[in-house]
């Protein structure tokens with residue numbers, strides 16, 4: 122069984138307890154404009170360009186069979202529409218100016234990668250976190266790996282945007298310890314405007330997960346100034362979490378950052394919220410305080 126993965130990062134301390142290996146799956150149904158992993162949105166492989174590294178050797182030009190690389194004037198050009206993401210140019214480029222992101226890997230490959238740090242998980246209470254992209258689009262793949270990990274005493278977490286069929290989330294929930302569930306906006310219309318789809322399926326899924334039991338669930342909320350940080354949305358989010366009857370162990374607030382902007386350019390994508398400012402510490406604390414008034418455990422991460 123295989124699934125598209127675009128990165129496996131070791132020694133993370135941010136996405137779940139202890140030292141963790143992060144497995145990034147490729148493919149997501151939402152299109153949040155602040156996404157810091159734009160290479161995670163499409164499930165198929167994509168070519169990323171690093172033109173500042175190019176030494177002009179034209180080796181890529183020689184191997185491209187699809188006319189996606191061509192010379193005009195003195196300059197080397199690339200036509201993404203013609204590119205089939207075969208990766209041949211990236212293989213021959215001596216300067217690492219081209220990189221293919223995303224490849225189909227099997228369950229055994231991922232388990233072997235995870236097992237490399239088994240000692241660190243044991244000593245730190247860590248494990249593996251599936252993120253992306255949306256891991257719930259690949260439920261059987263995640264379940265197969267998670268089941269093996271748990272047999273070996275390795276803690277398993279997923280980070281999900283919740284936009285996936287309920288049966289997928291249910292399948293995964295049975296095989297993981299921790300679910301980090303993103304909530305971006307409580308208003309269905311605004312959610313659709315921001316992320317491309319209504320939040321109905323997402324909220325329904327979270328409610329159902331909470332009634333299942335058996336997992337720790339953390340709600341994660343990115344704070345994007347001017348897009349989802351209005352007081353009304355903060356209150357509505359807190360009220361919704363409260364309505365879940367104590368099933369959520371805490372809310373984590375994630376301040377907006379701009380670390381992913383350069384990747385958009387490398388993928389030939391447009392970053393649409395360049396003007397949005399990073400929230401101040403004071404603003405994050407003010408949001409945390411609003412939520413804490415509901416008796417919720419809230420953490421800025």
Ligand code: SF4
Pocket residue numbers: 168184185186187188189190203204205206207208209210211
């Ligand atoms: S990935 Fe393949 S098709 Fe695309 S530019 Fe490189 S060689 Fe050409």
Ligand code: SF4
Pocket residue numbers: 174175176177178179180181182197210213214215216217218219
């Ligand atoms: S192979 Fe790499 S370094 Fe050579 S021209 Fe192509 S992108 Fe530039």
